[in-house]
Amino acid sequence: MSRRGLLAALGVLALALAWMFGEGLARAAGGKTTIVEISVIHATRSDGGVTIDPQLRDLPQLTKEQPFVRYNVFKLLDRRQLPCEKGKPAAYALVDGRTLQVTLIDVTERSSDQRYHLRAEIAGAGKKEFLKLLEVTASANEPFFVGGQSYQGGTLFLELVVRAG
Numbered sequence: 001m002s003r004r005g006l007l008a009a010l011g012v013l014a015l016a017l018a019w020m021f022g023e024g025l026a027r028a029a030g031g032k033t034t035i036v037e038i039s040v041i042h043a044t045r046s047d048g049g050v051t052i053d054p055q056l057r058d059l060p061q062l063t064k065e066q067p068f069v070r071y072n073v074f075k076l077l078d079r080r081q082l083p084c085e086k087g088k089p090a091a092y093a094l095v096d097g098r099t100l101q102v103t104l105i106d107v108t109e110r111s112s113d114q115r116y117h118l119r120a121e122i123a124g125a126g127k128k129e130f131l132k133l134l135e136v137t138a139s140a141n142e143p144f145f146v147g148g149q150s151y152q153g154g155t156l157f158l159e160l161v162v163r164a165g
Contacts, residue, residue: 033083034116035163036102038092040078043071043147044154055079059143059159067147071154081163084118096151098124100158105135113139116162120146140164 041056052062055076062068082090084104092100105117120134136144140162147157 033164034085034104034107036082036084036090036104036118037161037163038078038080038082038100038102039076039159039161040095041157041159042075042077042151042154043068043157044073044075045071046073048072061143061145067155068157073154077156094122094149094156094158096149096156098122098149100146102160114164115139116164118160118162120160122146122149136160138162 039056041053050063050072052059052074053076056062056074062074068074077095080092082092082102084090084102086104086106089101089103092102094100099122101121101123103119105119108115108117115137116139117135117137120136121132134146138144143159143161145157145159147155149156
């Protein structure tokens with residue numbers, strides 16, 4: 001390759017890297033990266049006392065609120081983070097073969113924080129939809145739950161938490 005061709009190729013590479021680096025900075029600086037953290041919790045009932053998986057964060061809902069108080073054993077089966085872009089559905093395969101789809105609808109500013117309007121749907125492979133549509137508006141780090149799917153003698157609960165990036 002000639003010196004001129006090499007310089008042209010390096011120039012194109014430098015432009016591409018600058019564009020990619022700039023996109024990353026804009027995304028980080030503009031707070032446009034939104035992550036939805038999903039924790040899959042298996043709740044069951046046993047004759048013993050309350051047992052909560054140590055990997056589950058402080059969730060007072062598990063021992064104080066309906067429908068959680070119907071169970072006394074809570075195990076974390078999986079925890080994943082889904083990057084979400086406004087208007088683009090993000091999918092997550094659940095342990096029971098169904099698929100959770102989360103869509104960031106809108107982000108609104110309030111005086112004290114941002115609010116995230118999300119849509120969640122759960123569909124099954126070859127099965128009727130379990131959760132056709134749920135729309136929620138939540139603050140960052142404020143958990144909300146989707147539950148009620150039967151699984152291995154218990155029930156699955158999904159804890160969803162928006163993590164602003």
